[in-house]
Amino acid sequence: MKIFYNKTELSDHIDALKANDNTIGFVPTMGALHNGHLSLVNKGLSENDIIVVSIFVNPTQFDNQDDLVKYPRTLEADVALLKTVSDKTIIVYAPTVEDIYGDNIKSQSFTFDGLEHEMEGAFRDGHFDGVGTIVKRLLEIVKPDNAYFGEKDFQQLQIIKKLAELNHIPVKIIGCKIHRAEDGLAMSSRNTRLTPEHRTIAPFIYKTLKTAKTKFGTKSAKYVTEWVEKQFKKQPLLELEYFIIADIATLKPAKRKSTKKSYRAFIAVYAGDIRLIDNIALN
Numbered sequence: 271m272k273i274f275y276n277k278t279e280l281s282d283h284i285d286a287l288k289a290n291d292n293t294i295g296f297v298p299t300m301g302a303l304h305n306g307h308l309s310l311v312n313k314g315l316s317e318n319d320i321i322v323v324s325i326f327v328n329p330t331q332f333d334n335q336d337d338l339v340k341y342p343r344t345l346e347a348d349v350a351l352l353k354t355v356s357d358k359t360i361i362v363y364a365p366t367v368e369d370i371y372g373d374n375i376k377s378q379s380f381t382f383d384g385l386e387h388e389m390e391g392a393f394r395d396g397h398f399d400g401v402g403t404i405v406k407r408l409l410e411i412v413k414p415d416n417a418y419f420g421e422k423d424f425q426q427l428q429i430i431k432k433l434a435e436l437n438h439i440p441v442k443i444i445g446c447k448i449h450r451a452e453d454g455l456a457m458s459s460r461n462t463r464l465t466p467e468h469r470t471i472a473p474f475i476y477k478t479l480k481t482a483k484t485k486f487g488t489k490s491a492k493y494v495t496e497w498v499e500k501q502f503k504k505q506p507l508l509e510l511e512y513f514i515i516a517d518i519a520t521l522k523p524a525k526r527k528s529t530k531k532s533y534r535a536f537i538a539v540y541a542g543d544i545r546l547i548d549n550i551a552l553n
Contacts, residue, residue: 271349271360271361272362273363274365275360275364275365275366277365279483280385281413284413288424292320293415293416294321294322294412294414295315295322295415295417296409296412296414296416296417296418296441297310297314297321297324298339298404298408299324299342299348300328301325301343301437302343304461306456306461307448309449310418311323311360312419313418314418315355320359320361321361322360322362322363322414323362324362324363325348325363326363326364327343328370328403328404330371330377330396331398332400333395333397338543345364348362363412364438365384365410369550370404371409373433377399378399378403380403382433382436384522385428385521386429388514388546389536389538390425392437394510402433406437407439409434416441416442417443417445419443421444421446421448422448422449422549424518424534424549427484435451439472446551448548454476455469455473456475457469468508469509471505471508473543474508475537475546476502479535479537480550482497482498482535482550483535485497490526491526491533494518494535495513507542509540510537510540510543512538513536514535514536516534516536517531517533518531519532520531532553533553534550534551
């Protein structure tokens with residue numbers, strides 16, 4: 271498996287692959303890989319000749335510096351896991367912070383037609399400027415034909431689609447369904463940091479989302495939201511940060527249901543000091 275630590279060497283290699291008519295897929299990650307990441311890689315391999323997987327913990331998208339410090343960095347294990355999928359058609363790009371940012375570790379400022387101000391944007395100051403900065407740079411370095419992102423970060427997915435559109439980046443952004451553990455918990459690198467007690471109760475998040483979806487069929491968004499808030503008040507091990515039912519096009523909270531719109535429920539929950547997010551399509 272080829273591993274690149276330098277963007278120039280990676281870019282030269284990709285140019286040579288493209289000159290031989292290879293299609294390039296891209297899966298950007300922050301490492302600590304799990305089966306959710308592998309599902310993106312497998313999807314990419316089914317649609318491209320080569321997949322580039324970036325492994326980079328991006329400092330500019332963390333509003334909590336303690337979270338940045340504690341974020342797991344497991345490059346050797348990540349590479350070993352990717353090799354179980356393919357040793358020859360996967361390329362790893364594991365840059366240093368300096369290779370990406372030079373000596374200016376700072377986000378660009380972005381506007382994503384208001385998508386950046388909803389939900390995660392309202393609770394994590396500057397987060398989507400950091401996301402936009404790193405994804406734009408990675409897309410410019412890798413120059414993929416297709417890039418794959420999980421729907422667990424659905425707001426991020428919508429923002430990256432807008433990023434590619436506004437910056438005229440010639441790439442197809444493909445959303446992939448949420449990969450879950452058998453008990454329903456959305457797979458996340460942060461799950462490894464959950465205490466056994468919190469890991470046991472964490473599937474309550476998805477269970478509540480599924481019931482909220484059922485209730486949304488006959489009840490208002492306000493009713494469902496208040497019901498969810500009551501459920502979490504009964505769970506001392508989980509702290510609800512937000513539950514929002516939003517129009518998937520604008521990500522703005524739904525005030526009155528319309529049969530002409532598609533809705534999704536979004537949730538953020540603290541299990542101890544670990545922040546978990548999830549979402550579910552409602553109609």
